[in-house]
Amino acid sequence: NAGVTQTPKFRVLKTGQSMTLLCAQDMNHEYMYWYRQDPGMGLRLIHYSVGEGTTAKGEVPDGYNVSRLKKQNFLLGLESAAPSQTSVYFCASIRVNTGELFFGEGSRLTVL
Amino acid sequence: AQSVTQLDSQVPVFEEAPVELRCNYSSSVSVYLFWYVQYPNQGLQLLLKYLSGSTLVKGINGFEAEFNKSQTSFHLRKPSVHISDTAEYFCAVSDSGSTLGRLYFGRGTQLTVWP
Numbered sequence: 001n002a003g004v005t006q007t008p009k010f011r012v013l014k015t016g017q018s019m020t021l022l023c024a025q026d027m028n029h030e031y032m033y034w035y036r037q038d039p040g041m042g043l044r045l046i047h048y049s050v051g052e053g054t055t056a057k058g059e060v061p062d063g064y065n066v067s068r069l070k071k072q073n074f075l076l077g078l079e080s081a082a083p084s085q086t087s088v089y090f091c092a093s094i095r096v097n098t099g100e101l102f103f104g105e106g107s108r109l110t111v112l
Numbered sequence: 113a114q115s116v117t118q119l120d121s122q123v124p125v126f127e128e129a130p131v132e133l134r135c136n137y138s139s140s141v142s143v144y145l146f147w148y149v150q151y152p153n154q155g156l157q158l159l160l161k162y163l164s165g166s167t168l169v170k171g172i173n174g175f176e177a178e179f180n181k182s183q184t185s186f187h188l189r190k191p192s193v194h195i196s197d198t199a200e201y202f203c204a205v206s207d208s209g210s211t212l213g214r215l216y217f218g219r220g221t222q223l224t225v226w227p
Binding site for chain 2: 004033035040041042043044045048058059090092098099100101103104105106
């Protein structure tokens with residue numbers, strides 16, 4: 001049981017480049033989330049999805065777009081990367097009956 | 113929106129000593145409370161949670177936490193720590209009326225256990 005899988009795990013971008021982070025979960029969870037983690041800041045919610053075809057903004061959505069075309073996948077896109085987007089990105093999904101979030105191992109993104 | 117304060121950014125302790133990691137949140141409305149642990153270069157995993165019922169919650173690895181509604185606190189405790197407990201610990205809060213899974217995280221407490 002793989003749980004939540006994120007790809008890629010590491011990426012270096014130049015300012016202005018674009019990229020997509022892929023999150024896949026095999027637990028049939030409806031709700032999925034993208035967080036970013038910065039030193040001394042904890043985790044902050046970027047976007048989330050409550051089901052296939054739906055997305056919503058979290059606390060820090062600017063500069064990011066998301067899509068949930070399939071229930072098991074949640075994509076996070078950066079159209080024009082900025083150094084301020086250097087961070088570790090975590091995807092998560094939730095087991096509704098217990099409220100437990102399951103996290104991927106993270107994707108470390110550096111924007112030069 | 114909730115605000116979560118973890119009062120200590122770093123907590124160094126010796127092995128087999130007791131430890132308390134402190135967490136306070138801003139709102140007194142009905143909340144769900146969580147502690148997550150993050151080992152180096154890994155994602156977060158659930159340590160314990162409070163959804164309702166008994167205010168003393170027991171989790172994995174011998175950790176427990178107590179929900180105190182009047183003080184809006186959810187402090188994490190362990191009576192005797194091991195070197196393997198060295199990790200970063202995050203307190204998280206969700207309003208019971210908000211979108212499920214929309215958690216507000218504290219900034220984290222790095223627990224370092226010395227031999």
